[in-house]
Amino acid sequence: MEGALLVLGLLVAAFVGYNIGGSSTGVAFGPAVGSRIVGKLAAAALFTGFAFLGGWTVGRNVVETMSEGIVPADQFTLGASTAVLFFTGLALLISNLFGVPASTSMTAVGAIVGLGLATDTLNETVMFTIVSAWIVAPVAAFWIGAVIGRYVYPHLDARFSFARIEGRLIRLDRSGRVPRPALGENVTARDVFGSLLVLAIACYMGFSAGASNVANAVAPLVGNGVITVEEGVFLAIGAIGLGGFTIARRTLDTVGEGITDLPILAALIVSAVGATVITILSELGIPASLAVSTTSCIIGLGWGRASRAVSLTEAATTAVEGDGGPGLSAGALVAERGASEHARGPTVGTLAAAEPARDERFSSADGDAAPHVPKIGEEDPDELVGASLFDPAATGRIVLLWVLSPSLSAVGSYLLFELLL
Template sequence: MVMWVTWIAIGIALFFAANIGASGAAASMGVAYGSGAVSRKMAALSLVAVGVFLGAYLGGGEVVKTLGSGIIPPKLLTVELVIIILLSATLTLFGANLLGIPLSTSEVTVGAVVGVGIAYETVFVQKLLVIVSFWVILPVVAFTLAWGMGHVIRRLERRDARWRGEGEGWWTKGLMWLVLAAGFTEAFSAGMNNVANAVGPLVGAGLLGTEEGIFWGGLFVALGALVLGGKVLETNGKKITRMSLLQGTAISGTGGTLVIISSLYGIPVPLTQITTTAILGMGSAEHGFRLWQKGIVLKILKVWLVSPLLSMTVSFTLVKLFIEPAPYLIVVMVAVLISLIGLKSLYDTEQAERRAMNEEGAGI
């Protein structure tokens, strides 16, 4: 029975790893694919797969240690709790994908681990605060760097059309190689940081050794990118074709570099949000700060808050349902949830009535 439960935990982790590759990792080559630096989809995905695997194998160990033993005591991690952590992260991401809401894999996984720690009233708060501070600081750094580079790139491209990648000469080919290198760097960083989300709890529970977990986690993230990442690559490639080669290189390079630095310190960070804020910084340098009026920043803040809190709630609830039954607590949580939904519904109804009154002139 124990052996079967262990295999279930490993199976969920590897399935999670494949989904990480299909969603987050595959996006790293979007700029190169969209710009035509690499024209074949399978070639782009193959580069992603190689970059992700190398990143995990060569530098994923520190983040694995953090998720396996840096947030809650490793002695707390039984096979059942590992399954709950992985299920909470997977179900949260799956539900968000169905709703079309982009959540951060790293934040969801950290939230699931913290939820288990709260259920047993033992969390390494100091380490958690360091992680959360990176989540706040890195997007700001990414925005600032991209905004500064955006101004430099804008001047270069205005002075000389070759910087925009126009023409077929060696200069354009050099820019395309730069884009490829930046995309590979981003894929490498995804391997260093995100593979730990799938295998960190397994390693912490002693179900897999660190090197074994990194190898299999990296392999399945790479396979996920290669087999399932085509649609994400296509979508991101089309979205980013408006960017010049230099802009794409700066964004991918900034995101990849910041994530690699975080990985060396063992900090799981949200690559997607870092890249998004870098794109926002580049856009602000090009078009001014009117981009901020589109609610992008508010969306980023919502994702930043919802990702860890939702998975934390799910894992805490699963522990209190199946491992440490606390029916009264579950009743209170359900009551609070229903109350919040009811309040939101009442607020929306009130706002709709006020708008209707103002449109009819009765409210003036």
């Protein structure tokens, strides 16, 4: 019986890792693949490698917390470990059915909490720390995004663009006696810099995903002692890599070409902020959701960009006097320059298809190359209102599922351990 449970537990752990790899590879490398900087196979290989690096280093701290910090390690019998992993896999299924990036980390913690409540072994101090981080992290990501959107993003947007590489980024120049590497046809040094930046942040996202997600697949089995932390990392990354090389091909198409409304520059900022927040929490041993932090940053970045239509003084005066002011829309990130556009925003693929032309708002007065960015309070609100970066109803549904998924996981786990196990 124990042998069968062990095999089942390992299979469920591999299933969880497989689905994590399928979804996380697309999130991390979608912009890079959409911009044709790397192909899907290279993206899967890089993601797997950097996820392993994150899991082997920082991810150990999260494994330790989830395997023995929330509840004592001796509570993870084979049956309990398999049940916890089952609820984590169920979260992935719910996420896919509703099309919402439900947090695997939060749901896995919820299942462990249910076990702790049923056995009266929950470490309330550790849980208070984890829940506090779940509140602070998205709030911090929102405000970081808001500050960048209000004060930094317009200047970056005026100075940088990311073009789709139609051919090879690097080629072999065979004109001389010895072949030597050279830039591809019509590829500039600026293209190389932008491409390397996109690729570097994608690899950073892979590192962060590995650091935060390895524990979700194997922590209960590590707590049980049937596998070591090192074996758990190899098992999780093996399954994650398999997902990256197989089912991630579709998510790479979706994220790189289809569903994202983020310009590449905005996607890079959001990815860097979200990955940094999660890497810091992983270093502290706190399991947290990359999806929650990045989505919060998206909302903050769009809100901050739109808020440039008014100064802080004008905003404060409006708030005190109650007068209607210019509407602020998070869709400012994807607004078409010089026009109010209410259609669906451009995707990473279309935005990377060609170098965006600079319009008069971003031209200097004397016509030189230095771009001019309007000061805060001087931008036309109509030019900052575009296709909504997030639908309020959809955002409400996402937030509801973020709260509901770990709650249902905890309740279901509690009832299972209390009544059946």
